[in-house]
Amino acid sequence: MLARLTINNYALIDALDISFPKHLVIITGQTGAGKSILLGALSLLLGARADADVINDRSRNCVVEAQFIDDEGQERIVRRVVSPQGRSRAFIDDMPVTLDELKALTSSLVDIHSQNSQTLLGDGAFQRKVLDAYAGDSSLLGEYEAAYRQFRSLEKDRSDLAQRVAVEQKNRDYLQFQFDQLSKAALASGELESLEKEQLVLANAQELKLSLQAAMDALDNERSDVVSALKEAGAGLAKAAKVIDRLEPLAQRLESARIELKDILNDIDAEQERICVDDARLEVVENRIALIYDLMRKHNVDSEADLLALRDSLRSSLQEGEDLGERLADVTRQLAEADKRCAALSARLHEARAAAATKLSAALQNSVRGLEMPFATFCAQLEALPERGPAGEDAVRFFFSAAGDDRPKELSKVASGGELSRIMLCVKALMARNMQLPTMIFDEIDVGVSGSVADRMGQMIVEMGDSMQVIAITHLPQVASKGDAHFLVYKEIGDDRVASSKIKMIEGEERAREIARMLSGRELTQEALANARVLLSH
Numbered sequence: 001m002l003a004r005l006t007i008n009n010y011a012l013i014d015a016l017d018i019s020f021p022k023h024l025v026i027i028t029g030q031t032g033a034g035k036s037i038l039l040g041a042l043s044l045l046l047g048a049r050a051d052a053d054v055i056n057d058r059s060r061n062c063v064v065e066a067q068f069i070d071d072e073g074q075e076r077i078v079r080r081v082v083s084p085q086g087r088s089r090a091f092i093d094d095m096p097v098t099l100d101e102l103k104a105l106t107s108s109l110v111d112i113h114s115q116n117s118q119t120l121l122g123d124g125a126f127q128r129k130v131l132d133a134y135a136g137d138s139s140l141l142g143e144y145e146a147a148y149r150q151f152r153s154l155e156k157d158r159s160d161l162a163q164r165v166a167v168e169q170k171n172r173d174y175l176q177f178q179f180d181q182l183s184k185a186a187l188a189s190g191e192l193e194s195l196e197k198e199q200l201v202l203a204n205a206q207e208l209k210l211s212l213q214a215a216m217d218a219l220d221n222e223r224s225d226v227v228s229a230l231k232e233a234g235a236g237l238a239k240a241a242k243v244i245d246r247l248e249p250l251a252q253r254l255e256s257a258r259i260e261l262k263d264i265l266n267d268i269d270a271e272q273e274r275i276c277v278d279d280a281r282l283e284v285v286e287n288r289i290a291l292i293y294d295l296m297r298k299h300n301v302d303s304e305a306d307l308l309a310l311r312d313s314l315r316s317s318l319q320e321g322e323d324l325g326e327r328l329a330d331v332t333r334q335l336a337e338a339d340k341r342c343a344a345l346s347a348r349l350h351e352a353r354a355a356a357a358t359k360l361s362a363a364l365q366n367s368v369r370g371l372e373m374p375f376a377t378f379c380a381q382l383e384a385l386p387e388r389g390p391a392g393e394d395a396v397r398f399f400f401s402a403a404g405d406d407r408p409k410e411l412s413k414v415a416s417g418g419e420l421s422r423i424m425l426c427v428k429a430l431m432a433r434n435m436q437l438p439t440m441i442f443d444e445i446d447v448g449v450s451g452s453v454a455d456r457m458g459q460m461i462v463e464m465g466d467s468m469q470v471i472a473i474t475h476l477p478q479v480a481s482k483g484d485a486h487f488l489v490y491k492e493i494g495d496d497r498v499a500s501s502k503i504k505m506i507e508g509e510e511r512a513r514e515i516a517r518m519l520s521g522r523e524l525t526q527e528a529l530a531n532a533r534v535l536l537s538h
Helices: 035-045 099-106 117-122 124-135 138-185 191-203 205-219 226-241 245-274 279-298 304-369 417-435 451-467 508-520 526-537
Strands: 002-010 013-019 024-028 062-069 075-082 088-092 095-097 110-113 377-389 392-401 439-443 469-473 485-493 499-506
Touching (some): 002 035, 013 035, 013 499, 035 075, 035 110, 035 439, 035 499, 117 124, 117 417, 124 138, 124 304, 124 377, 124 392, 226 245, 304 377, 417 451, 451 469, 485 508, 499 508
Parallel strands (some): 024 469, 024 485, 110 439, 439 469
Antiparallel strands (some): 002 013, 002 062, 062 075, 075 088, 088 095, 485 499
Protein backbone atom coordinates (compact mmCIF):
# COMPACT_ATOMS: atom_id res chain seq x y z
CA MET A 1 0.00 0.00 0.00
CA LEU A 2 0.96 3.63 -0.45
CA ALA A 3 1.79 4.64 3.11
CA ARG A 4 3.32 8.05 2.58
CA LEU A 5 3.77 10.59 -0.21
CA THR A 6 6.18 13.54 -0.13
CA ILE A 7 6.19 16.18 -2.88
CA ASN A 8 8.50 19.17 -3.13
CA ASN A 9 8.50 21.91 -5.78
CA TYR A 10 6.03 20.29 -8.20
CA ALA A 11 3.74 22.79 -9.99
CA LEU A 12 1.53 24.46 -7.38
CA ILE A 13 2.73 22.10 -4.64
CA ASP A 14 5.60 23.75 -2.80
CA ALA A 15 5.91 21.14 -0.08
CA LEU A 16 3.58 18.30 0.87
CA ASP A 17 4.00 15.34 3.20
CA ILE A 18 1.00 13.10 3.69
CA SER A 19 0.36 9.64 5.08
CA PHE A 20 -2.38 7.40 3.71
CA PRO A 21 -4.20 4.67 5.65
CA LYS A 22 -5.40 1.29 4.40
CA HIS A 23 -8.67 0.48 2.64
CA LEU A 24 -10.69 3.20 0.88
CA VAL A 25 -9.20 6.71 0.79
CA ILE A 26 -11.28 9.53 -0.70
CA ILE A 27 -9.76 12.69 -2.18
CA THR A 28 -12.00 15.62 -3.10
CA GLY A 29 -11.59 19.30 -3.82
CA GLN A 30 -12.92 22.07 -5.98
CA THR A 31 -11.96 22.27 -9.65
CA GLY A 32 -8.47 23.75 -9.97
CA ALA A 33 -7.51 23.00 -6.37
CA GLY A 34 -4.73 20.65 -7.48
CA LYS A 35 -6.12 17.10 -7.51
CA SER A 36 -4.68 16.44 -10.97
CA ILE A 37 -1.36 17.95 -9.86
CA LEU A 38 -1.22 15.48 -7.00
CA LEU A 39 -1.84 12.63 -9.44
CA GLY A 40 0.76 14.00 -11.86
CA ALA A 41 3.42 14.02 -9.17
CA LEU A 42 2.56 10.44 -8.25
CA SER A 43 2.76 9.46 -11.93
CA LEU A 44 6.42 10.48 -11.92
CA LEU A 45 7.07 7.61 -9.52
CA LEU A 46 5.45 5.24 -11.99
CA GLY A 47 7.88 6.25 -14.74
CA ALA A 48 5.99 9.11 -16.41
CA ARG A 49 8.03 11.49 -18.56
CA ALA A 50 9.84 14.16 -16.56
CA ASP A 51 9.37 17.75 -17.70
CA ALA A 52 11.15 20.79 -16.31
CA ASP A 53 7.97 22.84 -16.87
CA VAL A 54 6.43 21.29 -13.75
CA ILE A 55 9.13 22.87 -11.58
CA ASN A 56 7.89 26.05 -9.95
CA ASP A 57 11.09 27.26 -8.30
CA ARG A 58 13.86 26.93 -10.89
CA SER A 59 16.55 27.33 -8.25
CA ARG A 60 16.01 23.83 -6.84
CA ASN A 61 15.06 20.31 -7.82
CA CYS A 62 11.62 18.78 -7.87
CA VAL A 63 11.51 15.73 -5.58
CA VAL A 64 8.68 13.20 -5.32
CA GLU A 65 9.03 10.32 -2.87
CA ALA A 66 6.68 7.54 -1.81
CA GLN A 67 6.81 4.90 0.90
CA PHE A 68 5.16 1.61 -0.02
CA ILE A 69 4.50 -1.23 2.42
CA ASP A 70 3.75 -4.72 1.17
CA ASP A 71 1.51 -7.36 2.75
CA GLU A 72 4.44 -8.69 4.78
CA GLY A 73 5.21 -5.28 6.23
CA GLN A 74 8.36 -4.70 4.18
CA GLU A 75 9.03 -1.09 3.23
CA ARG A 76 10.12 0.21 -0.19
CA ILE A 77 11.09 3.83 -0.72
CA VAL A 78 10.75 5.13 -4.27
CA ARG A 79 12.05 8.56 -5.25
CA ARG A 80 12.21 10.62 -8.45
CA VAL A 81 14.30 13.78 -8.72
CA VAL A 82 13.88 16.25 -11.61
CA SER A 83 16.44 19.02 -12.11
CA PRO A 84 15.55 22.50 -13.43
CA GLN A 85 17.19 21.43 -16.71
CA GLY A 86 14.69 18.57 -17.06
CA ARG A 87 17.08 15.73 -16.24
CA SER A 88 15.67 13.13 -13.92
CA ARG A 89 17.04 10.44 -11.64
CA ALA A 90 15.21 7.53 -10.03
CA PHE A 91 15.96 5.72 -6.77
CA ILE A 92 14.64 2.62 -5.05
CA ASP A 93 15.63 2.39 -1.37
CA ASP A 94 18.24 5.14 -2.03
CA MET A 95 19.87 3.09 -4.79
CA PRO A 96 19.93 4.68 -8.27
CA VAL A 97 17.93 2.70 -10.85
CA THR A 98 16.93 3.02 -14.50
CA LEU A 99 13.47 4.18 -15.49
CA ASP A 100 12.63 0.66 -16.66
CA GLU A 101 13.61 -0.74 -13.27
CA LEU A 102 11.45 1.91 -11.58
CA LYS A 103 8.47 1.02 -13.78
CA ALA A 104 8.97 -2.70 -13.18
CA LEU A 105 8.70 -2.22 -9.41
CA THR A 106 5.93 0.37 -9.22
CA SER A 107 3.73 -1.44 -11.76
CA SER A 108 3.41 -4.24 -9.22
CA LEU A 109 2.66 -1.82 -6.37
CA VAL A 110 0.06 0.59 -7.73
CA ASP A 111 -2.26 1.08 -10.69
CA ILE A 112 -3.61 4.51 -11.65
CA HIS A 113 -6.87 4.92 -13.50
CA SER A 114 -6.86 8.46 -14.92
CA GLN A 115 -9.81 10.31 -16.44
CA ASN A 116 -8.86 9.32 -20.00
CA SER A 117 -8.30 5.65 -19.15
CA GLN A 118 -11.74 4.72 -20.47
CA THR A 119 -10.25 4.94 -23.96
CA LEU A 120 -8.14 1.92 -23.03
CA LEU A 121 -11.27 -0.21 -23.21
CA GLY A 122 -11.04 0.01 -26.99
CA ASP A 123 -7.35 -0.87 -27.05
CA GLY A 124 -6.61 -4.46 -28.05
CA ALA A 125 -3.48 -4.68 -25.92
CA PHE A 126 -5.42 -3.57 -22.83
CA GLN A 127 -8.24 -6.01 -23.57
CA ARG A 128 -5.73 -8.85 -23.84
CA LYS A 129 -4.11 -7.72 -20.57
CA VAL A 130 -7.52 -7.84 -18.85
CA LEU A 131 -8.21 -11.34 -20.15
CA ASP A 132 -4.73 -12.57 -19.16
CA ALA A 133 -5.11 -11.10 -15.69
CA TYR A 134 -8.45 -12.85 -15.30
CA ALA A 135 -7.05 -16.12 -16.68
CA GLY A 136 -4.25 -15.99 -14.12
CA ASP A 137 -1.72 -17.19 -16.71
CA SER A 138 1.04 -14.72 -15.84
CA SER A 139 3.67 -17.44 -15.43
CA LEU A 140 2.70 -19.05 -18.74
CA LEU A 141 2.66 -15.65 -20.42
CA GLY A 142 6.07 -14.84 -18.95
CA GLU A 143 7.41 -18.15 -20.23
CA TYR A 144 6.03 -17.41 -23.70
CA GLU A 145 7.41 -13.85 -23.70
CA ALA A 146 10.88 -15.16 -22.85
CA ALA A 147 10.62 -17.80 -25.59
CA TYR A 148 9.38 -15.19 -28.07
CA ARG A 149 12.26 -12.83 -27.27
CA GLN A 150 14.68 -15.71 -27.87
CA PHE A 151 12.86 -16.56 -31.12
CA ARG A 152 13.09 -12.98 -32.36
CA SER A 153 16.74 -12.74 -31.35
CA LEU A 154 17.56 -15.96 -33.23
CA GLU A 155 15.53 -14.74 -36.18
CA LYS A 156 17.63 -11.58 -36.33
CA ASP A 157 20.85 -13.58 -35.90
CA ARG A 158 19.83 -15.87 -38.74
CA SER A 159 18.97 -12.94 -41.00
CA ASP A 160 22.29 -11.23 -40.28
CA LEU A 161 24.23 -14.45 -40.84
CA ALA A 162 22.34 -15.23 -44.04
CA GLN A 163 23.25 -11.80 -45.42
CA ARG A 164 26.89 -12.28 -44.49
CA VAL A 165 26.95 -15.78 -45.99
CA ALA A 166 25.41 -14.42 -49.21
CA VAL A 167 28.14 -11.78 -49.43
CA GLU A 168 30.78 -14.40 -48.67
CA GLN A 169 29.38 -16.74 -51.33
CA LYS A 170 29.34 -13.93 -53.86
CA ASN A 171 33.03 -13.16 -53.27
CA ARG A 172 34.16 -16.68 -52.49
CA ASP A 173 35.11 -17.76 -56.03
CA TYR A 174 37.30 -14.71 -56.50
CA LEU A 175 38.87 -15.08 -53.05
CA GLN A 176 39.47 -18.77 -53.68
CA PHE A 177 41.15 -18.00 -57.02
CA GLN A 178 43.46 -15.46 -55.38
CA PHE A 179 44.29 -17.81 -52.53
CA ASP A 180 44.94 -20.76 -54.86
CA GLN A 181 47.24 -18.60 -56.96
CA LEU A 182 49.28 -17.48 -53.97
CA SER A 183 49.18 -20.91 -52.35
CA LYS A 184 50.38 -22.59 -55.56
CA ALA A 185 53.28 -20.12 -55.74
CA ALA A 186 54.54 -21.65 -52.46
CA LEU A 187 56.21 -18.41 -51.40
CA ALA A 188 58.77 -18.46 -48.61
CA SER A 189 59.93 -15.58 -46.45
CA GLY A 190 63.22 -14.09 -47.77
CA GLU A 191 63.02 -16.10 -50.99
CA LEU A 192 63.06 -13.11 -53.35
CA GLU A 193 66.24 -11.67 -51.88
CA SER A 194 67.95 -15.06 -52.11
CA LEU A 195 66.82 -15.56 -55.71
CA GLU A 196 68.02 -12.15 -56.79
CA LYS A 197 71.48 -12.83 -55.36
CA GLU A 198 71.58 -16.23 -57.07
CA GLN A 199 70.45 -14.69 -60.35
CA LEU A 200 73.22 -12.10 -60.17
CA VAL A 201 75.83 -14.85 -59.74
CA LEU A 202 74.40 -17.07 -62.49
CA ALA A 203 74.11 -14.20 -64.96
CA ASN A 204 77.83 -13.34 -64.42
CA ALA A 205 79.19 -16.86 -63.83
CA GLN A 206 81.62 -16.95 -66.78
CA GLU A 207 83.07 -13.56 -66.02
CA LEU A 208 83.35 -14.38 -62.30
CA LYS A 209 85.25 -17.62 -63.00
CA LEU A 210 87.69 -15.77 -65.23
CA SER A 211 88.27 -13.12 -62.56
CA LEU A 212 88.97 -15.70 -59.89
CA GLN A 213 91.32 -17.64 -62.19
CA ALA A 214 93.19 -14.44 -62.96
CA ALA A 215 93.65 -13.83 -59.22
CA MET A 216 95.02 -17.36 -58.73
CA ASP A 217 97.32 -17.08 -61.71
CA ALA A 218 98.76 -13.83 -60.38
CA LEU A 219 99.69 -15.55 -57.12
CA ASP A 220 100.73 -18.94 -58.41
CA ASN A 221 102.04 -19.50 -61.94
CA GLU A 222 105.09 -20.76 -63.76
CA ARG A 223 106.87 -17.41 -63.72
CA SER A 224 105.89 -16.31 -60.22
CA ASP A 225 105.12 -18.69 -57.38
CA VAL A 226 104.43 -16.26 -54.48
CA VAL A 227 103.76 -19.04 -51.99
CA SER A 228 107.04 -20.81 -52.78
CA ALA A 229 108.90 -17.49 -52.70
CA LEU A 230 107.48 -16.74 -49.26
CA LYS A 231 108.56 -20.19 -48.11
CA GLU A 232 112.09 -19.69 -49.40
CA ALA A 233 112.34 -16.21 -47.86
CA GLY A 234 111.03 -17.53 -44.56
CA ALA A 235 113.69 -20.27 -44.49
CA GLY A 236 116.40 -17.64 -44.99
CA LEU A 237 115.05 -15.48 -42.19
CA ALA A 238 114.76 -18.47 -39.89
CA LYS A 239 118.45 -19.34 -40.44
CA ALA A 240 119.51 -15.74 -39.77
CA ALA A 241 117.34 -15.62 -36.65
CA LYS A 242 119.44 -18.35 -35.10
CA VAL A 243 122.23 -15.79 -34.95
CA ILE A 244 120.21 -12.57 -34.55
CA ASP A 245 117.34 -13.04 -32.10
CA ARG A 246 115.41 -9.98 -33.20
CA LEU A 247 114.83 -11.52 -36.63
CA GLU A 248 112.73 -14.33 -35.14
CA PRO A 249 109.47 -12.30 -35.14
CA LEU A 250 109.98 -11.36 -38.78
CA ALA A 251 110.47 -14.99 -39.68
CA GLN A 252 107.24 -15.87 -37.86
CA ARG A 253 105.30 -13.11 -39.60
CA LEU A 254 106.56 -14.24 -42.95
CA GLU A 255 105.47 -17.82 -42.19
CA SER A 256 102.03 -16.56 -41.14
CA ALA A 257 101.72 -14.61 -44.39
CA ARG A 258 102.65 -17.73 -46.37
CA ILE A 259 100.05 -19.83 -44.57
CA GLU A 260 97.33 -17.14 -45.00
CA LEU A 261 98.14 -16.76 -48.69
CA LYS A 262 97.96 -20.50 -49.19
CA ASP A 263 94.51 -20.52 -47.53
CA ILE A 264 93.38 -17.66 -49.76
CA LEU A 265 94.45 -19.59 -52.82
CA ASN A 266 92.51 -22.63 -51.62
CA ASP A 267 89.41 -20.52 -50.96
CA ILE A 268 89.59 -18.84 -54.37
CA ASP A 269 89.90 -22.24 -55.98
CA ALA A 270 86.87 -23.51 -54.01
CA GLU A 271 84.79 -20.45 -55.01
CA GLN A 272 85.74 -20.95 -58.64
CA GLU A 273 84.63 -24.57 -58.43
CA ARG A 274 81.38 -23.54 -56.76
CA ILE A 275 80.47 -21.12 -59.53
CA CYS A 276 79.05 -22.96 -62.45
CA VAL A 277 77.76 -21.73 -65.71
CA ASP A 278 74.18 -23.12 -65.70
CA ASP A 279 71.84 -21.48 -68.21
CA ALA A 280 69.00 -23.84 -67.28
CA ARG A 281 69.18 -22.88 -63.60
CA LEU A 282 69.46 -19.20 -64.55
CA GLU A 283 66.22 -19.53 -66.54
CA VAL A 284 64.48 -21.21 -63.59
CA VAL A 285 65.60 -18.47 -61.17
CA GLU A 286 64.65 -15.62 -63.50
CA ASN A 287 61.22 -17.17 -64.12
CA ARG A 288 60.67 -17.50 -60.36
CA ILE A 289 61.66 -13.89 -59.78
CA ALA A 290 59.34 -12.80 -62.60
CA LEU A 291 56.46 -14.79 -61.03
CA ILE A 292 56.93 -13.11 -57.65
CA TYR A 293 57.07 -9.61 -59.18
CA ASP A 294 54.04 -10.42 -61.30
CA LEU A 295 52.09 -11.46 -58.18
CA MET A 296 53.17 -8.29 -56.39
CA ARG A 297 51.93 -6.20 -59.31
CA LYS A 298 48.61 -8.07 -59.60
CA HIS A 299 47.86 -7.72 -55.91
CA ASN A 300 49.18 -4.17 -55.69
CA VAL A 301 51.66 -4.83 -52.90
CA ASP A 302 55.26 -3.73 -52.43
CA SER A 303 56.98 -6.74 -50.99
CA GLU A 304 57.11 -10.48 -50.70
CA ALA A 305 56.06 -10.13 -47.04
CA ASP A 306 52.88 -8.36 -48.19
CA LEU A 307 52.09 -11.28 -50.50
CA LEU A 308 52.50 -13.73 -47.63
CA ALA A 309 50.26 -11.57 -45.40
CA LEU A 310 47.64 -11.40 -48.16
CA ARG A 311 47.73 -15.18 -48.58
CA ASP A 312 47.15 -15.68 -44.84
CA SER A 313 44.34 -13.10 -44.86
CA LEU A 314 42.63 -14.86 -47.76
CA ARG A 315 42.92 -18.18 -45.94
CA SER A 316 41.26 -16.60 -42.87
CA SER A 317 38.49 -15.10 -44.98
CA LEU A 318 37.76 -18.42 -46.65
CA GLN A 319 37.78 -20.18 -43.29
CA GLU A 320 35.49 -17.53 -41.85
CA GLY A 321 33.09 -18.14 -44.72
CA GLU A 322 33.04 -21.83 -43.87
CA ASP A 323 32.53 -20.99 -40.17
CA LEU A 324 29.68 -18.62 -41.06
CA GLY A 325 28.00 -21.40 -42.99
CA GLU A 326 28.27 -23.71 -40.01
CA ARG A 327 26.98 -21.00 -37.66
CA LEU A 328 24.07 -20.29 -40.02
CA ALA A 329 23.15 -23.97 -40.01
CA ASP A 330 23.36 -24.07 -36.21
CA VAL A 331 21.28 -20.90 -35.75
CA THR A 332 18.72 -22.20 -38.27
CA ARG A 333 18.40 -25.36 -36.18
CA GLN A 334 18.02 -23.33 -32.96
CA LEU A 335 15.45 -21.10 -34.65
CA ALA A 336 13.37 -24.10 -35.67
CA GLU A 337 13.44 -25.36 -32.07
CA ALA A 338 12.50 -21.89 -30.74
CA ASP A 339 9.67 -21.71 -33.27
CA LYS A 340 8.29 -25.03 -32.04
CA ARG A 341 8.57 -23.90 -28.42
CA CYS A 342 6.78 -20.61 -29.15
CA ALA A 343 4.07 -22.45 -31.06
CA ALA A 344 3.52 -24.88 -28.18
CA LEU A 345 3.40 -22.12 -25.56
CA SER A 346 1.17 -19.98 -27.78
CA ALA A 347 -1.24 -22.90 -28.12
CA ARG A 348 -1.35 -23.29 -24.33
CA LEU A 349 -1.97 -19.54 -23.97
CA HIS A 350 -4.80 -19.75 -26.47
CA GLU A 351 -6.41 -22.60 -24.54
CA ALA A 352 -6.12 -20.68 -21.26
CA ARG A 353 -7.54 -17.52 -22.83
CA ALA A 354 -10.37 -19.35 -24.55
CA ALA A 355 -11.38 -20.95 -21.26
CA ALA A 356 -11.10 -17.61 -19.43
CA ALA A 357 -12.93 -15.59 -22.11
CA THR A 358 -16.24 -17.30 -21.41
CA LYS A 359 -15.88 -16.82 -17.66
CA LEU A 360 -14.71 -13.21 -18.03
CA SER A 361 -17.65 -12.42 -20.28
CA ALA A 362 -20.09 -13.80 -17.73
CA ALA A 363 -18.36 -12.09 -14.78
CA LEU A 364 -18.22 -8.66 -16.42
CA GLN A 365 -21.78 -8.95 -17.73
CA ASN A 366 -23.03 -9.80 -14.26
CA SER A 367 -20.99 -6.99 -12.70
CA VAL A 368 -22.12 -4.38 -15.25
CA ARG A 369 -25.78 -5.39 -14.87
CA GLY A 370 -25.44 -4.59 -11.19
CA LEU A 371 -24.76 -0.96 -12.15
CA GLU A 372 -28.27 -0.33 -13.51
CA MET A 373 -27.72 -1.84 -16.93
CA PRO A 374 -29.97 -4.89 -16.39
CA PHE A 375 -30.03 -5.92 -20.05
CA ALA A 376 -26.36 -5.39 -20.82
CA THR A 377 -24.50 -8.10 -22.70
CA PHE A 378 -20.76 -8.40 -22.71
CA CYS A 379 -18.54 -10.73 -24.69
CA ALA A 380 -14.77 -11.20 -24.90
CA GLN A 381 -13.75 -12.87 -28.15
CA LEU A 382 -10.46 -14.27 -29.42
CA GLU A 383 -9.30 -13.73 -32.97
CA ALA A 384 -6.19 -15.12 -34.64
CA LEU A 385 -3.48 -12.58 -35.37
CA PRO A 386 -2.00 -12.63 -38.89
CA GLU A 387 1.35 -13.50 -37.34
CA ARG A 388 2.80 -14.37 -33.97
CA GLY A 389 3.40 -11.43 -31.64
CA PRO A 390 5.07 -10.68 -28.30
CA ALA A 391 1.97 -11.89 -26.43
CA GLY A 392 1.05 -14.86 -28.58
CA GLU A 393 -1.16 -15.35 -31.60
CA ASP A 394 -4.44 -14.09 -30.13
CA ALA A 395 -6.16 -10.75 -30.53
CA VAL A 396 -8.82 -9.99 -27.91
CA ARG A 397 -11.89 -7.88 -28.68
CA PHE A 398 -14.61 -6.75 -26.28
CA PHE A 399 -18.19 -6.60 -27.56
CA PHE A 400 -21.04 -4.84 -25.72
CA SER A 401 -24.71 -4.01 -25.90
CA ALA A 402 -26.58 -2.03 -23.27
CA ALA A 403 -29.96 -3.20 -24.57
CA GLY A 404 -29.40 -6.94 -24.52
CA ASP A 405 -28.81 -7.26 -28.25
CA ASP A 406 -28.00 -10.82 -29.27
CA ARG A 407 -25.30 -9.47 -31.55
CA PRO A 408 -23.32 -6.92 -29.53
CA LYS A 409 -20.90 -4.57 -31.26
CA GLU A 410 -17.36 -3.48 -30.45
CA LEU A 411 -17.38 -1.85 -27.04
CA SER A 412 -15.55 1.34 -28.01
CA LYS A 413 -18.05 2.04 -30.82
CA VAL A 414 -21.33 1.70 -28.93
CA ALA A 415 -20.75 2.50 -25.23
CA SER A 416 -21.46 6.00 -23.91
CA GLY A 417 -19.17 7.86 -21.53
CA GLY A 418 -21.19 6.85 -18.49
CA GLU A 419 -21.34 3.25 -19.65
CA LEU A 420 -17.59 3.21 -20.22
CA SER A 421 -17.03 4.50 -16.68
CA ARG A 422 -19.15 1.70 -15.21
CA ILE A 423 -17.58 -0.98 -17.39
CA MET A 424 -14.06 0.24 -16.57
CA LEU A 425 -14.78 0.10 -12.85
CA CYS A 426 -15.98 -3.48 -13.24
CA VAL A 427 -12.88 -4.33 -15.27
CA LYS A 428 -10.57 -2.72 -12.70
CA ALA A 429 -12.31 -4.57 -9.87
CA LEU A 430 -11.75 -7.89 -11.64
CA MET A 431 -8.13 -7.05 -12.47
CA ALA A 432 -7.41 -5.93 -8.93
CA ARG A 433 -8.62 -9.25 -7.54
CA ASN A 434 -6.72 -11.34 -10.06
CA MET A 435 -3.51 -9.30 -10.22
CA GLN A 436 -3.41 -8.83 -6.43
CA LEU A 437 -2.34 -5.20 -6.70
CA PRO A 438 -1.85 -3.64 -3.25
CA THR A 439 -3.01 -0.15 -4.34
CA MET A 440 -5.51 1.08 -6.92
CA ILE A 441 -5.95 4.80 -7.64
CA PHE A 442 -9.09 6.07 -9.37
CA ASP A 443 -9.13 9.54 -10.85
CA GLU A 444 -12.84 10.33 -11.28
CA ILE A 445 -13.77 6.92 -12.65
CA ASP A 446 -17.32 7.94 -11.80
CA VAL A 447 -17.40 10.71 -14.41
CA GLY A 448 -20.61 10.71 -16.42
CA VAL A 449 -22.70 8.94 -13.78
CA SER A 450 -24.93 10.14 -10.96
CA GLY A 451 -27.72 9.17 -8.63
CA SER A 452 -28.20 5.56 -7.69
CA VAL A 453 -25.61 4.41 -10.25
CA ALA A 454 -23.00 6.56 -8.50
CA ASP A 455 -24.09 5.05 -5.19
CA ARG A 456 -23.66 1.52 -6.52
CA MET A 457 -20.27 2.38 -8.04
CA GLY A 458 -19.27 3.78 -4.68
CA GLN A 459 -20.32 0.55 -3.02
CA MET A 460 -18.23 -1.44 -5.51
CA ILE A 461 -15.21 0.74 -4.71
CA VAL A 462 -15.85 0.16 -1.00
CA GLU A 463 -15.86 -3.59 -1.58
CA MET A 464 -12.55 -3.29 -3.42
CA GLY A 465 -11.18 -1.37 -0.45
CA ASP A 466 -11.93 -4.29 1.84
CA SER A 467 -9.10 -6.32 0.30
CA MET A 468 -6.72 -3.60 -0.92
CA GLN A 469 -5.94 0.09 -0.64
CA VAL A 470 -8.12 2.16 -2.97
CA ILE A 471 -7.52 5.90 -3.40
CA ALA A 472 -10.47 7.51 -5.19
CA ILE A 473 -10.41 11.07 -6.49
CA THR A 474 -14.09 11.85 -6.99
CA HIS A 475 -16.59 14.60 -7.61
CA LEU A 476 -19.61 12.54 -6.53
CA PRO A 477 -20.87 12.85 -2.94
CA GLN A 478 -22.32 9.33 -3.08
CA VAL A 479 -18.79 7.97 -3.57
CA ALA A 480 -17.03 10.47 -1.29
CA SER A 481 -19.25 9.56 1.67
CA LYS A 482 -18.14 5.94 1.61
CA GLY A 483 -14.41 6.34 2.32
CA ASP A 484 -12.60 5.14 5.43
CA ALA A 485 -10.52 8.32 5.22
CA HIS A 486 -11.26 11.59 3.44
CA PHE A 487 -8.65 14.09 2.23
CA LEU A 488 -9.40 17.55 0.93
CA VAL A 489 -7.24 19.26 -1.67
CA TYR A 490 -7.47 23.00 -1.51
CA LYS A 491 -5.65 26.08 -2.75
CA GLU A 492 -4.10 28.58 -0.35
CA ILE A 493 -2.75 32.07 -1.05
CA GLY A 494 0.44 32.80 0.87
CA ASP A 495 1.81 36.08 2.19
CA ASP A 496 3.67 36.45 -1.11
CA ARG A 497 0.27 36.23 -2.88
CA VAL A 498 1.37 33.03 -4.59
CA ALA A 499 -1.16 30.21 -4.72
CA SER A 500 -0.13 26.75 -3.59
CA SER A 501 -2.01 23.45 -3.40
CA LYS A 502 -2.46 21.81 0.01
CA ILE A 503 -4.05 18.61 1.24
CA LYS A 504 -5.44 17.67 4.64
CA MET A 505 -7.51 14.93 6.22
CA ILE A 506 -11.04 15.99 7.14
CA GLU A 507 -13.39 14.33 9.61
CA GLY A 508 -16.68 14.91 11.35
CA GLU A 509 -18.44 18.15 10.59
CA GLU A 510 -15.70 19.35 8.25
CA ARG A 511 -16.21 16.25 6.12
CA ALA A 512 -19.96 16.72 6.20
CA ARG A 513 -19.55 20.29 4.97
CA GLU A 514 -17.31 19.13 2.08
CA ILE A 515 -19.85 16.53 0.98
CA ALA A 516 -22.61 19.11 1.32
CA ARG A 517 -20.60 21.42 -0.95
CA MET A 518 -20.39 18.61 -3.48
CA LEU A 519 -24.18 18.24 -3.25
CA SER A 520 -25.20 21.89 -3.45
CA GLY A 521 -22.38 23.73 -5.13
CA ARG A 522 -21.09 27.07 -3.90
CA GLU A 523 -23.98 27.82 -1.51
CA LEU A 524 -23.95 25.54 1.48
CA THR A 525 -27.58 24.85 2.41
CA GLN A 526 -28.95 23.19 5.50
CA GLU A 527 -30.66 20.65 3.27
CA ALA A 528 -27.34 19.74 1.68
CA LEU A 529 -25.74 19.39 5.13
CA ALA A 530 -28.56 17.16 6.29
CA ASN A 531 -28.26 15.05 3.17
CA ALA A 532 -24.48 14.82 3.64
CA ARG A 533 -24.91 13.57 7.21
CA VAL A 534 -27.37 10.95 5.96
CA LEU A 535 -24.86 9.79 3.32
CA LEU A 536 -22.10 9.57 5.94
CA SER A 537 -24.29 7.59 8.32
CA HIS A 538 -24.79 4.75 5.84
